[in-house]
Each structure stands twice: as C-alpha cells, then as structure tokens.
Amino acid sequence: MSVPISATRRNPQRTGLRVRTISTILNHALLELNIAVNGLDGQIVASRCAIGDAVGMATLQPGPPENFGTTRVVAGAGETPVRSLAIPGPVRLIKIDVKGEELPVLPGAATVIQAWLFDIMIEADNRQAFSHLADAMLQFGYVPRGRFAVTVTWLFSATDQVSRMRRVLAAQGGP
Numbered sequence: 001m002s003v004p005i006s007a008t009r010r011n012p013q014r015t016g017l018r019v020r021t022i023s024t025i026l027n028h029a030l031l032e033l034n035i036a037v038n039g040l041d042g043q044i045v046a047s048r049c050a051i052g053d054a055v056g057m058a059t060l061q062p063g064p065p066e067n068f069g070t071t072r073v074v075a076g077a078g079e080t081p082v083r084s085l086a087i088p089g090p091v092r093l094i095k096i097d098v099k100g101e102e103l104p105v106l107p108g109a110a111t112v113i114q115a116w117l118f119d120i121m122i123e124a125d126n127r128q129a130f131s132h133l134a135d136a137m138l139q140f141g142y143v144p145r146g147r148f149a150v151t152v153t154w155l156f157s158a159t160d161q162v163s164r165m166r167r168v169l170a171a172q173g174g175p
Contacts, residue, residue, distance in 0.1 A: 019044045020087055022051055024060055024073055024080055049081045051098070053107040056082045072099050084108035090171035095121040095153070100129070106136050113140055117164035120156045121148070130154065 021044060023031070028048045035044045050058050050073045059078030063070025075082060085094075085108050094109075096102050102122050106113075113120070120142065124130040133154070134144060142156040158164050 020047070021045070022047045022049060022085070024048065024050050024058075024071055049083050050075075051085050051096075051105050051108055052082045052101075053084075053104045054082070055084060058082050070099060073101060075104075085112055087112055089116050090168050091116040091118045092168065093119045093121065097123050097153075099123075102129075102133060103136055106140070110140070116167055117141075117158035117160060119145075119158075121153050122156065123151055123153050125152050 021031070023046065028046065031046050035041060035046060052058070052073075052075060054075075056075060057078045058073045058075045058080045060080055061072040061074060063072070073080065073082075085105065089112070091112060096105050098105055102124070120137070122133060122137075124133045130152075137143070137156045141159050143159055144154050145157045146155045147153070148155065
C-alpha cells in the first residue's frame with residue numbers, strides 16, 4: 001500500500017491517518033524498521049500474512065532479488081498464514097496488489113467492504129483480468145472510476161455514496 005508518509009510525519013495528530021499494511025514481503029523486518037525510524041509506530045501497523053478467501057497457510061514464491069514486490073503466494077501448505085481481511089473501521093481506501101490473485105481476496109474482504117463501502121484500488125494488468133475484476137466488483141455494487149500507474153491500477157467506488165458518507169460520518173461522531 002502506498003501512502004503519503006511525509007504528510008503523516010509532518011503532523012500526525014492533524015492528519016489522523018492510520019495505515020494497516022498487510023504484506024507477504026520477504027523483507028518484512030526492513031518495513032518494520034522503516035516504520036520505527038520514521039516515528040510512525042502506532043500509525044502504521046504492519047502484519048505479515050496473505051489475504052485470501054479462506055483461512056489457511058501458503059507458500060511464497062519470491063520474485064527476483066531486485067523486486068521483492070513480485071513475490072507470489074500459493075495457497076495450501078506453507079509457512080505463511082492466510083487470513084480474511086478483517087480490519088476495524090472506519091476504512092476509507094484499500095489497495096489490493098497481489099500479483100494476479102485479486103479475485104480470491106474479495107470474498108475474504110466481503111464483510112469489511114459491505115460495512116464501509118470504501119474506495120478500492122486494484123491492479124489488473126490486462127483486459128481479461130480487468131473484465132473478471134469488474135464483474136466481481138459489480139457484485140459488491142462498485143464501478144470503475146479511473147485507471148492509474150504504470151502497473152495498471154483501477155480505482156473502484158461504491159455506487160451508493162450516500163450510505164458510504166453516512167457510515168464515515170457516524171464513525172467520526174457526526175450525524
């Protein structure tokens with residue numbers, strides 16, 4: 001997940017930004033060290049696991065050493081825990097970047113998606129992947145709003161923005 005860390009670091013109390021990063025990266029210790037060095041303990045929580053449609057275990061297939069971000073997860077036996085996406089709200093945005101395994105993440109995230117109707121950014125690097133992804137997102141009441149980045153990433157938003165805003169305001173103590 002990419003976030004504007006500099007904005008958080010300048011004035012963490014004002015931004016109220018809380019980030020939860022869930023990753024299988026092999027250099028997880030380096031991620032935690034970066035969080036600590038930048039004074040972001042408590043604002044960024046880093047969990048090392050995979051997210052999927054069923055709880056279990058998985059094996060990691062590392063990418064090349066110069067790009068740990070291309071690590072793939074193979075469900076079944078292994079050393080990496082697989083969990084559903086159950087995170088406390090309010091949630092405003094998630095980015096799903098799981099190297100072609102985006103569709104299995106969605107059922108495991110259904111409860112939190114339906115609870116908060118947050119924006120979702122998802123990679124889909126070809127027309128067929130986008131078609132499957134768009135069909136799945138329509139089942140949640142989401143439509144594509146834009147395409148970004150070199151690695152094609154789509155922004156999906158809930159069509160029911162009124163309910164979304166009511167939930168966010170209620171979580172903040174508003175009307």
